[in-house]
Amino acid sequence: MVNFSKKEIRIHLICWLVYIFVEVVLAGFIAEKFHSFFFYALFYVINIGIFYFHSLWVMPLLYKKSKNRLLYFLLGLLFAYALYLAGVTIVNLLLEYFRLKPSPLDFSLKYISITLFRATFFTMYGTGYFYLNRYLERKDGEMKRVLEIEGLKYQLVVAEKDFLRAQINPHLLFNTLAFIRNASKNNLPNASLAIGGLTGLMEYALEDSKSDFVLLTREIEQMENLIKLNRLRFEHLLHLNYSRDVRNEGAVILPIILLTLVENIFKHGILNNPDHPANIEIFSDETQISFSTSNLAQTNGKTTGRKNGMNNISARLKHAYTGRHHFVYGMIGSKFETQLKIYFV
Structure with missing residues (x-):
């Protein structure tokens, strides 16, 4: 059972009215005569009937999951033709009875041939309508699947961003609170x-990073905030070089990206060696953002957390900057290095 929406019903009505008007006018001018309203109304009810009967009931038989679907289709087609022939004959008899038809019914081979030809004409239209519907339904299904996939991708990116935010908070919160507890006993200014x-x-x-993008200067501000916190914690034992050159104050970036990369230095790096200080460099102009880090890496073999964080960053960057970014990371000698470039043009 096919359910048409109100909009579809209006479209079908308009199409049929236009078709009937054009055909009646052309046929009338060619034959140089017009019939009564009831003549046209009765015959077009039958014509439209076989159109929908064929497209909505007979054609689907070809696609039934059955070995005998072709036989069912042929039987359905014969049944449609028989109904059409019977309907046209009954209409002719009724018109003749009420004297609305100029000539009597001549049930001959010619009459049957013309009637079946007319039936074929409308079943062909019905076949075209059936395949057009299948094509539109397939396209609609593909579009829905694409939208579902995009929706899932978006949800994945949101989940990854939330994961990254959660990944930063516990580690940072634990270490900083431990420092504040100790500083509150010996160094109140540092604790404050x-x-x-x-x-x-x-x-x-928790709040700003909910946006899809944030100002680069805002991300850098919190990245520097993180560096200051660790400088307070480690004082003179922290050996880190930091370089900043931002020439495009309006540049935006995915939130938490740079913050995570810096956080990884403090999670996994060796920062107490004055001969091998950690390095953080950030540069931005109208064409790109360039960011790099390097630090001595711990050799305890616990790299799973860092690897997961890098994979999540890679996924987020790929989704947001497809074809417009370059992100590499890994061990180079005894140091772990990251390089990120995001291109605006």
């Missing part, structure tokens, strides 16, 4: 600075 820095980071990680 650490609380302010942690508050800013948590606010950014």
